[in-house]
Amino acid sequence: MARMTGATWRPIPINHTPNGQREVRGVVVHIMAGTLAGTDSWFRNPAAQASSHFGTGKAGQLYQWVDTSDRAWAQANGNSAWLSVENEGRGGDTLTSAQLDANAKVLAWAHKTYGVPLQVTHTVNGRGLGYHAMGGASWGGHTSCPGSRIVAQLDDIVTRAKKIVSGGGSPSGGSTSSTYTVKAGDTLSGIGAKTGVKWQTIASLNGIESPYVIKVGQVLKLKASSTSKPAAKPVVSVAHLNAARAKDIPAPTGHTTYKAEVLVLENALVAEGLLARKYADGSFGTLTQDAYDAFRRKVGYRGSAATGSVGLESLKKLAARHGFTAKA
Ligand SMILES: [Zn+2]
Incomplete structure (x- = not known):
């Protein structure tokens, strides 16, 4: 389950596929050809057979309609691997500065949550910030969504997302002084x-x-x-995790060793969608092991490299995506 902090959660009960998101390669930008309010109402109509994960208004409102574990119905064959953002406006419009910021927030969040790279992509085999038309016929043939003027703004969205990720404060260029x-x-x-x-x-x-x-x-x-000073990143030691693994797995449920560090690991695995929130308990049990193995497979490890004790290299990958520091 993943809902974005900072987006207004406005769940729609229909017009999406629960647990249908297979992977997240990136974020796809759309134009509504309508208003935020109109789209919010249309997605609740069974006749629509359409939805998106996120939506923006011209004044910068940001809605989340579909949990990102679930598949929204926004770009046909592109649905199961991409998140979607619908933007208020008509064909030929450009996005307002507030909308660029809202899209940047979604991209920055997808970067932190799913490791989506902060770059523009023009192909369905790429990763990053894409747009509906790039999918061609297999994505429904929406060649004018979101329109060339908005496609030309995607670099600007990436620049703003980088600023958010690097802690640059207000993406709209607001005050940086304290x-x-x-x-x-x-x-x-x-x-x-x-x-x-x-x-x-x-x-x-x-x-x-x-x-x-x-x-x-x-x-x-x-x-x-x-x-005004950045919070210190938690440090997680591979040696501590493996000590916890050696003691907690054979012990009765709930046994904890290096609880704080195991919790950092588990919270990252929850954010990856690999561990249920209720099992993030600071105990390195078999579910934590399974979730960590699933993370290793997700980032490309195979066979014996994707199981057993925690390795520094794979932990560094998880750390980079979830704001902690991995050490030996
Ligand atoms: Zn579209």
């Missing part, structure tokens, strides 16, 4: 609009309460100090 000095004529809401930080957030960070008086020259914090 403080703002009040000038004559400023209001909190005006500063909010200028800096891209919600005025309510600025008020609470600075302890300003109704009637929200600010003074010229006052230095306002725009970020909580704890978020």
Whole structure:
């Protein structure tokens, strides 16, 4: 099960295939030829026989309609291997800057969750950010979806996604500084609009309460100090994992050795869709072993290389996809 943090979850009960997503090669961009609200309603109509995982509105709204473990019905033969984003607008439109950001968020999330590379692809055998027309007849022959003007914007989406992944903050080029000095004529809401930080957030960070008086020259914090330095990545040791594996598997269920590190591993396997959330318990049992073996097969290991004790090389691959550090 995978739902994107930051997208509004608006599940549709029909018009998709539960557990039908075979793999995720990338994200496919579409144009709705309609509005976000209209599409939201159409996907709930049995006559539609259509859906997509995500949808954007011109103002940057981002909906998730279909869990990414499930297959959305957006691009015919391309459905089982690609995630889909429908975008509000008509043929010939370009995407708004807010829509480019919303698409970039989806791509960045797919990168972190499924290892989708941050690049544009023009072929169904590629990986990365694609578009409906690239699939040709086998993808339904939608040669004008999303249109050449939007295809020309895909590089921009990749650039914005890279910025999100590298922790570059607001992808719309909002304030990168952590403080703002009040000038004559400023209001909190005006500063909010200028800096891209919600005025309510600025008020609470600075302890300003109704009637929200600010003074010229006052230095306002725009970020909580704890978020201004990057969080340290957890470190997971192969030796510790293998010690846990040796002790926990033969022991009664729930036995834990190096619980914190095993949990980091298990949470990554949950995010990969290989382990049920309820088994992420810090105990290196047989289900953890099975899920890790499945991850190794997913990234290309075969035979004896895809089973047994945890290796540093495969753990580094998992670490790179889930924000932890693997060491011997
Ligand atoms: Zn399309």
